[in-house]
Structure formats: structure tokens, C-alpha cells
């Protein structure tokens with residue numbers, strides 16, 4: 626294994642902080658080294674300094690995609706922090722009146738969606754709450770910075786074992802097992818493993834896009850009723866966290882809801898968001 630020097634680690638740290646807003650503490654050095662080592666091997670490079678030069682060279686922009694894929698932590702699973710989905714099913718959706726559906730519908734954004742389990746859990750919750758997708762005017766935008774996880778989300782194929790995380794109330798006709806023959810057509814699926822495929826009714830509700838939350842402009846057509854940004858801001862430095870929270874505030878409709886991860890909080894934003902229940906906040910509207 627090639628050693629990562631302090632100087633090289635600091636260069637990677639700066640790139641990650643400036644590009645993604647993510648703060649890498651000293652304790653992340655071993656992790657960074659092992660994650661990036663596979664890129665050195667793939668590119669036939671002999672040191673991390675060579676890799677840094679490669680990133681700064683003519684192939685830098687395309688290599689940055691692999692760099693981001695390696696550096697981001699993408700852990701996620703279906704119905705993670707299940708109470709959020711129960712809230713949607715038992716409180717939020719029943720409170721929506723028909724008029725809202727027939728006008729602009731409901732717009733939900735899963736920012737930092739990773740491999741799709743979060744936005745598809747929202748879709749499955751809506752479908753289970755309404756028993757079908759007949760005239761369901763619910764639009765879920767799902768974004769992430771990592772190309773690798775967005776490709777997984779696009780396929781909407783997951784190991785069958787993921788079903789263990791599904792709450793009992795999820796209606797079962799929105800996914801189906803995949804045959805061995807289909808598995809063999811996808812090189813990224815492992816033979817001998819069982820998978821499920823989410824039906825078109827589910828996947829059609831979710832629109833996937835690549836978006837860096839550090840971008841100056843978020844390309845969103847209209848304001849959102851709900852934003853999910855869970856278990857991502859925890860990796861951000863204070864400046865990046867402040868930046869995205871203010872952006873989310875601006876992109877939420879009046880009274881819109883903001884769902885964050887259970888180890889995150891909005892204590893410093895009590896003038897912008899009020900806590901409704903555990904880690905679910907509501908936008909405090911600007912006084913006019």
C-alpha cells in the first residue's frame with residue numbers, strides 16, 4: 626500500500642471542502658487513503674502526488690467524477706428513520722385536500738438521495754397511503770453529487786434483503802422479484818443473489834438529477850412542499866451547512882416541511898424553521 630503523506634491528505638481535504646462542503650477530520654486520513662488507492666491502481670499511478678497532478682491535468686474534470694464517487698459516504702437504506710415515513714402516511718398525506726392535487730400537486734425533494742432508497746421510500750409511502758397511483762399528482766425530485774449512486778437509483782433494482790426494512794404497511798404490488806435471466810443481463814448484479822425491481826408506478830414518480838448542493842444556483846422549476854436532506858449535512862462544515870439551509874429555506878413554499886437526519890438539528894435557525902416533531906421542521910414564513 627502506498628503511503629498518504631500529511632501534505633497530500635491536506636490537498637485532498639481542501640479539494641473536498643471547496644468542492645463539496647465536506648469537512649474531513651484528521652481521523653479520516655486512513656479512510657481517504659484506502660478509498661483513493663483503488664484510483665491509483667486503476668490509473669497505474671505510483672503515488673498520491675501523481676494522482677493530485679492527474680486531477681489538476683487535462684483529464685482532471687472527468688477523473689473528478691471518480692474522485693467524488695470514492696470520497697462520498699453513501700450509506701442509506703429503505704425507510705431509514707421510519708418515523709418520517711409514518712408521519713407522511715398518517716399525518717401529512719391525509720391532510721392534503723383534493724384541490725391541492727388538482728392544482729399544482731405535491732412537490733417533494735430528496736436532496737442527497739444516494740442510491741435512491743430514500744426517494745423510493747417516499748414514493749412507496751404515498752402509493753401505500755393512497756392505495757394506487759391513480760391521479761396521484763406527487764412529484765419527487767431526487768438529487769445527489771455522486772454519479773455512481775445515481776446510476777443505481779436509475780435502475781431501481783435492489784437486493785431482495787432490502788425488503789426486511791419495509792414497514793408492514795407498504796403495499797406489496799409495487800415491486801417484483803427479478804428472474805435469474807434478467808439478473809444475468811446486468812453486469813453489476815451478482816449471480817446467485819436475489820433482487821427486486823420497483824415497478825414503473827414507483828420509479829416514474831421519482832426524477833433523478835445530479836446536483837452539487839454547493840452550486841450557486843439550484844435548477845428547480847418551482848418551490849417545494851417538502852425537502853428531505855438527511856444524514857448529509859452532518860458531514861458539512863459550518864459555512865456549507867449554513868449555505869444549504871438558507872437555500873432550502875428559499876426553495877420551500879410557505880409552511881413547507883424540512884426533514885433532517887436524527888443526529889442533525891436546526892438549533893441555530895429558530896427564526897427560519899420551527900420544530901413540529903422529532904427532526905421534522907416547518908418553514909417560518911417571511912413577514913410581509
Ligand SMILES: C[S@@+](CC[C@H](N)C(=O)[O-])C[C@H]1O[C@@H](n2cnc3c(N)ncnc32)[C@H](O)[C@@H]1O
Pocket residue numbers: 644645646647697698699700701702705736737738739740743768769770771774836837838839854855856857886
Ligand atoms: C449518507 S448519504 C445519505 C443518504 C440518505 N439521505 C439517507 O439519509 O439515507 C449522503 C449523501 O450525500 C451526498 N452528498 C455529499 N455531499 C454532497 C453535495 N455537496 N451535494 C450533493 N450531494 C452530496 C453523498 O454523495 C451521499 O450520497
